[in-house]
Amino acid sequence: MTFGSSFSRRRLLGGLLSGAGAAALASRPLYAQDAMGHTEPCAAAITGAIKPLATPRRLTIAWNENSVCTIAVPVAKEKGFFARHNIEVDYVNFGGATDQLLEALATGKADGAPGMALRWLKPLQQGFDVKLVAGLHAGCLYLMTTHDSAIRSLTDLKGKTVGVTDMGGPDRNFFSIRLKEVGVDPETDVSWRAFPPDLLPLALQRGEVQAISDADPVSWMQKKQFNLRDIDSNMTGTWAHTACCVIGLRGSLVRDEPDVARAVTRAIMDAGAWLACNPDEAGRIFQPFAPKVPAKDLAEMIRIQGHHHQTLAGSFRDEIVRYAEALKGIGVFRPSLDTTRYAARVTQDLFAS
Numbered sequence: 492m493t494f495g496s497s498f499s500r501r502r503l504l505g506g507l508l509s510g511a512g513a514a515a516l517a518s519r520p521l522y523a524q525d526a527m528g529h530t531e532p533c534a535a536a537i538t539g540a541i542k543p544l545a546t547p548r549r550l551t552i553a554w555n556e557n558s559v560c561t562i563a564v565p566v567a568k569e570k571g572f573f574a575r576h577n578i579e580v581d582y583v584n585f586g587g588a589t590d591q592l593l594e595a596l597a598t599g600k601a602d603g604a605p606g607m608a609l610r611w612l613k614p615l616q617q618g619f620d621v622k623l624v625a626g627l628h629a630g631c632l633y634l635m636t637t638h639d640s641a642i643r644s645l646t647d648l649k650g651k652t653v654g655v656t657d658m659g660g661p662d663r664n665f666f667s668i669r670l671k672e673v674g675v676d677p678e679t680d681v682s683w684r685a686f687p688p689d690l691l692p693l694a695l696q697r698g699e700v701q702a703i704s705d706a707d708p709v710s711w712m713q714k715k716q717f718n719l720r721d722i723d724s725n726m727t728g729t730w731a732h733t734a735c736c737v738i739g740l741r742g743s744l745v746r747d748e749p750d751v752a753r754a755v756t757r758a759i760m761d762a763g764a765w766l767a768c769n770p771d772e773a774g775r776i777f778q779p780f781a782p783k784v785p786a787k788d789l790a791e792m793i794r795i796q797g798h799h800h801q802t803l804a805g806s807f808r809d810e811i812v813r814y815a816e817a818l819k820g821i822g823v824f825r826p827s828l829d830t831t832r833y834a835a836r837v838t839q840d841l842f843a844s
Contacts, residue, residue, distance in 0.1 A: 533768035535760035536625075536801035537842055541753055544577040548751050553585040553592060553601040556780045559708045559792055560631040560736050561605045562773060567762035569776045575761075576754035593619040596741045603740045603755055607706075608814055609661035611739065613823055615837045620742035622839035624756050626734025626807045627763055629797025630726035632662045633710040634669075635719040636702045637695060645673045645723055652682040654691045654700035662704040665730075668817040669723055677821055692717040707792045708784050715788075726795060733810050734802050745839050753841045760801055767798035804840045811838055 554564045564582070567573050573580050583601055585592050589610050595601045597620040605627055615621065634653070636642045642651065648670065655663045667677035675681060686694050691703040692713050702722055705713070713719060725735055738756055745752045766773035774790035781789060802810055815830035824830075 533764055535757065535764040536803055537757055537760060539842075541576065541757050543575065544750060544754055547577050547579055548748075548754075549579040549581065550602040550751070550755055551581045551583055551600070552755075553583040553595060553604040555586045555606075556582075556584045557586060557708075558706065559777055559781065559789060560607070560628065560706065560796060562766060562777045562793065563627060563759050563763040563798075564605060565780065566766045566773055566776055567758050570762060570765060572758040572762045572765070573755070576758050578751075578755055578758060589614045590617075593617075593621050593739075596621045596739060599741060599743065601741070602744055603738065603759075605736055605738055605759070607661040607735060608737050608811070609664045609735075609818075611737065612811070612814055612818060612837075613659075616824070616833070621739050621837075622742050622745045623737050623739050623807075623811065623837055624745070624752065624803075624839050624841050625738045625760060626800070626802035626810055627736045627738050627760065628767075629731055629733055629735050629800035630724065631706045631735055631792075631796050632665050632704065632725045633706070633714075633721055634662070634666050634702055634704045634723045635695075635710065635714060636722055638718045638720050640701065642701060642722060645670055646675060648702060648722070649675050649680045651701040652684055652699070654684050654686050654694050654703040656685065656688050656691065656705055658683060658685050662706060664818065664821065664823060665725055666704055666723065667821045669730075671817075671820050692719070695719075707796065708781050708789065711788060711792050712784060726797060731797055732800060733813065734800060734807065735797070737807075740839075745841070749841065756841055763798055763801060766793060770794050803842060808834045808838050808840075 552564055554561045568580055585595070585604070589606070592604060592606070593611070593614055596604060611623070642648060653666070657663065663683060670677040670681060684700055688705055688709050691705065694700045695703050696717070725731065738759055740752050740756070770790040770793040773793055774786040777789050778784070778786040811834040812830045815824060815828065815833055818824045819826055819828060819830070
């Protein structure tokens with residue numbers, strides 16, 4: 492696994508932790524293996540220590556509590572990562588339109604949120620006062636079919652129909668990108684149909700679609716219940732080393748209170764690194780938000796997702812450029828978009844020395 496800047500996972504342990512941070516790091520494994528067999532450090536991709544805020548600061552974090560890929564948010568509160576930085580957090584469960592979430596951030600109704608890059612990048616083109624500050628983790632999207640289907644690869648989807656939950660969702664965008672990469676036109680060679688999440692497997696069984704896509708924890712449980720298998724995911728190939736979920740902060744917080752912005756980002760990323768090395772306990776922490784999913788299944792999802800992959804600064808900006816270029820290729824962004832300039836506008840390096 493390689494990264495594009497000095498803020499990479501390979502150099503994490505060069506950063507020094509002090510006080511409670513050092514004690515917490517000493518109390519958990521220094522290294523763990525991810526699902527692909529890579530040995531990774533159990534520390535966030537931020538070098539150096541960050542002093543706790545001088546006075547307590549209350550922040551509002553918006554998140555989708557139905558999505559296990561945002562698990563770093565409840566873990567940060569449960570395991571004291573926010574408290575370590577003198578931050579008190581109120582949660583807002585937000586499962587609505589991305590435009591509304593970004594507006595909530597831009598107008599100060601919320602201070603920060605985790606979210607999928609492929610859900611945020613197009614709406615951010617509208618100029619919301621929101622800054623993407625870090626890549627939180629890689630991988631949580633699946634493209635699935637029945638176990639006995641003749642479809643074995645993306646090229647087999649030519650002339651077929653794929654079921655999705657949202658015609659503009661991150662899974663639709665990502666697998667359109669992947670189809671384009673293997674020479675299948677996602678607009679003319681493949682049809683797309685939208686269904687509620689719980690009806691996707693039924694549409695597959697009835698033959699209304701030949702493949703379905705979604706994210707954890709829904710996809711994981713559907714695979715188990717309906718004996719489905721993966722055709723593709725963003726946990727394989729080069730995309731497995733690209734942030735799937737990002738951290739966004741309101742622009743005014745970044746500009747006016749940079750110490751607070753750094754502290755809350757550090758807390759969430761520390762939580763992400765911790766849960767990558769403690770998936771069983773993390774699964775138990777998240778289980779109340781997914782009461783129908785056993786904690787052991789949540790732990791397995793966490794192991795497979797790329798929670799060891801975190802990016803900042805140039806590495807993170809490069810990932811946003813890559814996404815923007817790929818979105819140009821499938822018609823989401825106009826061909827003339829300067830993706831380097833776009834990425835520079837929507838991202839912010841909080842930890843520049």
